[in-house]
Amino acid sequence: MSTFSHITREKVTECLRRVHDPVLKKDIITLGLVREISVEGAHVFLHMEDASGDATVRGTLKVLIERVLQEAGVTGVEVHFSEKARCGIESGVLGPLSGVKHVIAVSSGKGGVGKSTVAVNLALALRKLGSRVGLMDGDIYGPNIPIMLGIPADRCPEGSEAGKILPIEAHGVKAISIGFFADAGKPVIWRGPMLHKTVQEFLHRVDWGELDFLVVDLPPGTGDVQLSLVQWVRVAGAVVVTTPQEVALADVRRAINMFRQLEVPVLGIVENMTGPVFGRGGGERMAKDFDVRFLGDIPLDAQIRECGDSGIPVVLEQPQGPVSKRFLQIANSVRQVFHKKH
Ligand SMILES: Nc1ncnc2c1ncn2[C@@H]1O[C@H](COP(=O)(O)OP(=O)(O)O)[C@@H](O)[C@H]1O
Ligand SMILES: [Mg+2]
Structure with missing residues (x-):
């Protein structure tokens, strides 16, 4: 031998x-x-x-x-x-968040497609429909939820008596973001294990209270944070955001496959930036291809961007406008998925 x-x-x-x-x-x-x-x-x-x-x-x-x-x-x-x-790491801790009924991940194959915009407006639309809603900024490298919700850069979450972190409430939604803890303008460099821990802390050390939905704005792609999220909590469903072009197809497929492998139900696809520039219909075709629901499309509209920058999301700024109606329809579809189950 x-x-x-x-x-x-x-x-x-x-x-x-x-x-x-x-x-x-x-x-x-x-x-x-x-x-x-x-x-x-x-x-x-x-x-x-x-x-x-x-x-x-x-x-x-x-x-x-x-x-x-x-x-x-x-x-x-x-x-x-x-x-x-199930995932090999820390598999024992996977479980529901006490007080939080449904964790919804908003995801996309790549950045810049309007994932954060959809996450914020979906959260506010769910709130408008009467749900108790939290919004977790899972984008550790480029957190933009604080700006989108109009939360000043110098606001820092307080600690509760029980040693938990209290989320900051804006427009009736409880939010947490790494942006609340880092100096504005400075890039946040986190090592892998730290990043893993941030998600864990956001989920389990934040006092979310009683929520119907915790909407999580995930960073683009299929990396560490996505993985980390499904390791630490049972995700009830994922909303996948895409732009209308066919080139997004491969990215969307990757995102959907990841959720399927991780046993997270895909609630459906939202097509964002629909209109004369990027076209329309790609999202609906993708939904058919992947056999998931098409949740709706959101037009390319300069006001959506302006509202995002001003801290008053479009769903609040133009409550009667066509874009708000689209978001309310999408929120309604998401709510229905879970109401049927109970
Ligand atoms: N439907 C839309 N119409 C116009 N601008 C949009 C729309 N959706 C998003 N945007 C803008 O595009 C940029 C990227 O959106 P964001 O939500 O930050 O994308 P992601 O989170 O996918 O990187 C932002 O400036 C946002 O205001
Ligand atoms: Mg984003």
């Missing part, structure tokens, strides 16, 4: 750092998906936590693992997956 003595558990661990989970986009060691490694001569046995419960993902992981280990001289690989179909 001495010829194989170079194959050690440490060596196997190093090799496995090159295997990235296709959904979670990180290496399987960092994700904590590898529970046990045993080596017998040139044979390796692995016990894995299944991150998705998805046969395709398992198959992909197996192939990737076999490849890196064979390159290192391993002749036989046996991969065993545990039956638990």
Whole structure:
């Protein structure tokens, strides 16, 4: 066996750092998906936590693992997956937020499509319809919820007697953002683990009180924060925002696939910036393609941007306008999904 003595558990661990989970986009060691490694001569046995419960993902992981280990001289690989179909990290803490009925993630494949605009106006529209609403700014790098809600840069959340952070209330909605804690204008540089912790703190250390909906404005894409959110709380549904162009299709597909792999129901697609510049209809076609609901379209309208900059979102600034009506319809559809269930 001495010829194989170079194959050690440490060596196997190093090799496995090159295997990235296709959904979670990180290496399987960092994700904590590898529970046990045993080596017998040139044979390796692995016990894995299944991150998705998805046969395709398992198959992909197996192939990737076999490849890196064979390159290192391993002749036989046996991969065993545990039956638990959830994220490997901190899986014990996944659960509902006490007091919060439904966590709704607003997401997009890429930035600049109006995700924050939709999140803010959706939150306010839900409030108008009578729901108790919170808004969490999940964009750790570019928080813009404070400006959109007109909350002055020097306002800092207070602590409660129980040692919790009290959200800042604006227009009847309870909001929290990293922007409340960082100096205005300074870029916030957070390391991965810190970022993970911020989301955790926002969810569990903030005193949200009793809420019907906690709307979370996620950063674009399928990265750390998205992952972190679904690890720490049960997300009731995701709203995916897109612009009308076909080029957005691949991004939307990625976002929807991520939520599906993570077992978060996709509530539907909102098409934003509809009109003569970007066209229309892409969102509805995407919804058909992906077999999800089309929640509605929001026109490209300079006033939407002006309202966003002024701190009085369009739903409040022009309550009777056509854009407000669209947002109220979207909010109504979201509410209906959950009313049917109760
Ligand atoms: N329907 C719209 N019409 C006009 N401007 C819009 C519209 N939606 C968003 N915007 C503007 O586009 C910019 C990007 O929107 P934002 O919501 O910050 O996008 P994201 O959060 O996806 O990066 C902002 O200046 C916003 O005011
Ligand atoms: Mg944004």
